[in-house]
Amino acid sequence: MxxxxxxxxxxxxxxxxxxxxxxxxxxxxxxxxxxxxxxxxxxxxxxxxxxxxxxxxxxxxxxxxxxxxxxxxxxxxxxxxxxxxxxxxxxxxxxxxxxxxxxxxxxxxxxxxxxxxxxxxxxxxxxxxxxxxxxxxxxxxxxxxxxxxxxxxxxxxxxxxxxxxxxxxxxxxxxxxxxxxxxxxxxxxxxxxxxxxxxxxxxxxxxxxxxxxxxxxxxxxxxxxxSEIPLKIVNYVGVISILAGFLYGLVTTFTGISTLTFAITLMLLLSGSIMLALGIIGDYLYRTFDASKHRxxxxxxxxxxxxxxxxxxxxxxxxxx
The missing domain is CATH 3.90.550.10 (Spore Coat Polysaccharide Biosynthesis Protein SpsA; Chain A)
Structure with missing residues (x-):
């Protein structure tokens, strides 16, 4: 054989x-x-x-x-x-x-x-x-x-x-x-x-x-x-942003203390988080767009x-x- x-x-x-x-x-x-x-x-x-x-x-x-x-x-x-x-x-x-x-x-x-x-x-x-x-x-x-x-x-x-x-x-x-x-x-x-x-x-x-x-x-x-985990992170960022905004409202309403520094810091964090979320979504959208061209x-x-x-x-x- x-x-x-x-x-x-x-x-x-x-x-x-x-x-x-x-x-x-x-x-x-x-x-x-x-x-x-x-x-x-x-x-x-x-x-x-x-x-x-x-x-x-x-x-x-x-x-x-x-x-x-x-x-x-x-x-x-x-x-x-x-x-x-x-x-x-x-x-x-x-x-x-x-x-x-x-x-x-x-x-x-x-x-x-x-x-x-x-x-x-x-x-x-x-x-x-x-x-x-x-x-x-x-x-x-x-x-x-x-x-x-x-x-x-x-x-x-x-x-x-x-x-x-x-x-x-x-x-x-x-x-x-x-x-x-x-x-x-x-x-x-x-x-x-x-x-x-x-x-x-x-x-x-x-x-x-x-x-x-x-x-x-x-x-x-x-x-x-x-993985769909990055898209889930975007959801978490949104929830955190809402909670942060609510916390800021409580601070300014009940303390009566000027919170300019806190507000600026919060705005920077939120704007950075939004840009990150848009970037993540953009990566997924680009993959979809690229595939749709059928090149x-x-x-x-x-x-x-x-x-x-x-x-x-x-x-x-x-x-x-």
Missing amino acids: TTKINAISIVLPVFNEEDGILNTIEVLENFVSCQIETYELIFVDDGSVDSSVDIIRQAQSQYDNIKLVEFSRNFGHQLAITAGIRYATGDAVVVMDADLQDPPSVIPNMIEKWQEGYDVVYGKRLIREGESFFKLFSAKAFYRVMRKVANIDIPLDTGDFRLMDRKVVDALSKLNEPEPFVRGLVSWVGFKQTAVSYERQERTSGVTKYPLSKMLRLATDGITAF PQYVVAQSYGFAKRPNNIHAMNKQHG
Whole structure:
């Protein structure tokens, strides 16, 4: 009886990684050459303005398992992952960053869990080497806040590094959210999930593509996509405002004391609370408005190395075999 050789797709979003992408390719090719499974490496270029695409294209002449999806502009990390899994053809799909902070050596452990019957195997970070105190603190805080407020079970200390069975990938490919929070969507679709622990490596070249502004945007997308708690907070702010106004009325009516300072402080607090409430509501309204336009999630300028066009790609100009 022959054992089936599984096909594994590795999806790697790329944005301005010219300093390290060649090393990533070499490390991954050395890794897959030692495995019993067959592998395809799908690089999704998210509008890089450096030579990342040229380096990947050159590598394709040496390695026939490298494939490239090139966006027409920068659409964002989460949409690059979304496009990559739609193009993937493997029995299972691994998503990992292109900077090797998520080590390929963890993939065999993921495959082992997958073969035990798990549909999603996500990497749980024990250590995050080379990251600042602020980054570590903010990441821990985000995962724990998200765990408390979300209406789905999102595992703590996990990023997008994970293996997903074909049926999970097919379910994700049917979703069409304008600003997807991929790790949340993976939890939302369900199926049997488990973790493997690993130590995240320090970036060896280049700079992080997630500065504070993008971290905050990702956090906002995650919370507004999977929790109604911020809207409930708006209700609480309204109740507190009414009580504060009533208290102010009592103070001015029964004490007869000038309360100018108290009044100014109260007005500042109330106006700040109102602006915060409007901002929260605005985030939810924008998500609704953005979805109502029914635009493609992204535009693919060119793709290389694919035998055929995926059925659920919304916009593509050129395809090269």
